[in-house]
Amino acid sequence: MVCFCDIPLKFISRNHTERYGSYGIGFKKDWGTTNKVSPILYRLEQSGFSNSFRNSSFELNNIIERLEGLKMLYGENDSEILNIQSMLGALHSHSENMAGFIKSYEELYQGEIRNNYIDREWRWVPERTKKEFHEKDDESYREELNRKYHENPDHLFFDVNDLNYLVVKEKKDIDVMIGKIRNLGLSEEEKFALVQKIIDIDSINSDM
Template sequence: MGTHYENLSSNTLFHFTPKLEYLQSILLNNFQPRYSLESSSFLNNKLLNMDLAYPMVCFCDIPLSKLKRHIGTYGNYGLGLKKEWGSRNHLSPVFYTRKGSNTTNSFEQLMYWFISIKAKLNYEEQKIYSQRFSEILMHTKPYYGKMYRNGKAVNKRFYDEREWRWIPKLDHKKFRSHLSKDELEIDSIKFNQIVSEHRRLKFTPSDIEYIILNSENEIDGFINVLEGEDLKYDSKTIKKLTSRIITKDQIRNDF
């Protein structure tokens, strides 16, 4: 008999949400990017002394059998999509680092170099460099740091999440690539609405591997919503989607 090796990653990318209506909205309207406040604790405070919010849609690359803790943190409702779909749509795993590591130090040296020559560059050159540094920061996360949930900061080992991200390409003349914590708290609804009207992360029913609900009692009502919303899905597609449904209880008890 051959040796069986347990996979540490999945062939599916999972997105979780705390409410059933949020999951229904994703199925009917695709993924809408939202500004997420991210820890900058891996950087020297002289370079960046505040946490910033970036527009994104987040997923985890965790096998179904190991999702229990993740569900407890992010919500009992989820959608699992094929990793091939993620690759086609330019999703990427985030880069985990820590303060003082060689990679972080190298990035900081590049930022200091940019600061030292910035005055010699024209506006377009400054913008290009700034955008490139921002794109790297948008895909970088501390190994361990602060996570904001419901307005509160808690310490978390982010490395356990195996996160993938979709960052929308935005026209920086019209849209904010990042927000401060204060800006997000004051007007998050406005900023999220602006960016979600401009860009959405689309998928088709054939991209879906799993639909995760909290309990079996919700299945019939969930299907009724899909059947009644402007006939987006025909009966054949709804039948296929129904076959993809599993519940949080099944994950906890059977995997």
């Protein structure tokens, strides 16, 4: 999973940079939509949507478990049961993929309630990667999942033309970024294009 924020430069506030840092990459939106990046859905914990989604997942798991019992009754190779099991497996996979595009409206982070809605988050969720979910937003569990995914990762690909901005914190960081760009294995034309995309947070805040 890769996460993005759909926030115009003029709306990048101190709240956002304090949460995610003052360095970033700004992609063109059409690159995101072409690569199946999608806006996510924010849910309130006890909302009708949350309850329905939670209950439907619970019922689906119950049906899958009961089907295992029917296999014992009618035989492991019953064709009708195998067909139903295959369809339920596909439905379960689709449900997991949908869950990857859902996030809590707010969450407890470092002892404080944090509003996630202001992030205007978009996500890319690889379809082939096995999904694992945890009932609580636990940082250590998240780190363990990231480790697993990095062992067999999916990839998003982009080139220089897919970028709008390279965002740095201060004007003094621009020269540092230019130095790093010069050491990249790119053509001189691509390096020049990247340099033109550098912008610093201080200038954004002072101009907007």
